[in-house]
Amino acid sequence: MDSNEDTEQDRHPKGSRVGYGLVLGLFIGAALGLMVDNLAFGAGIGLLVGIVVGSLLDAHENSSEE
Template identity: 45%
Template sequence: MGISSFNFITVKSNSELIRRMKMSDEKDKSIEHTYLAVGIGVGLPLGAALGLLLFDDIATGAGIGLVFGITIGTVADSFKRKE
């Protein structure tokens, strides 16, 4: 893998660079905030803490918290999209 393997990054002209930047900005505006990441981010540590307290096993609690986090995040996303 030398420098030649990164040829796909090159831009032929300034106008093409500007066009690509505008397309990137349009994509960023179209992406909605998802609650899935928030659900995972909250469910995983809370589940790990509860697993450590209840099961004396952090992995079991983290797995359970992950499942609940994904579920809650997905439900929140579906409600947000319906609005």
């Protein structure tokens, strides 16, 4: 194996932002769900928004690297 060969981790040293979006979305969604007395609905919407926002951040970061 050649030492100059790029590995997947070397090319993309930063992790995915989707995980951060999920965590923040869950917290915000749960807080909103508690306010409207429907925790499951709020958390579900929060997770959905978190996935979308995290994916958009990843897409933007990946397009700026190229």
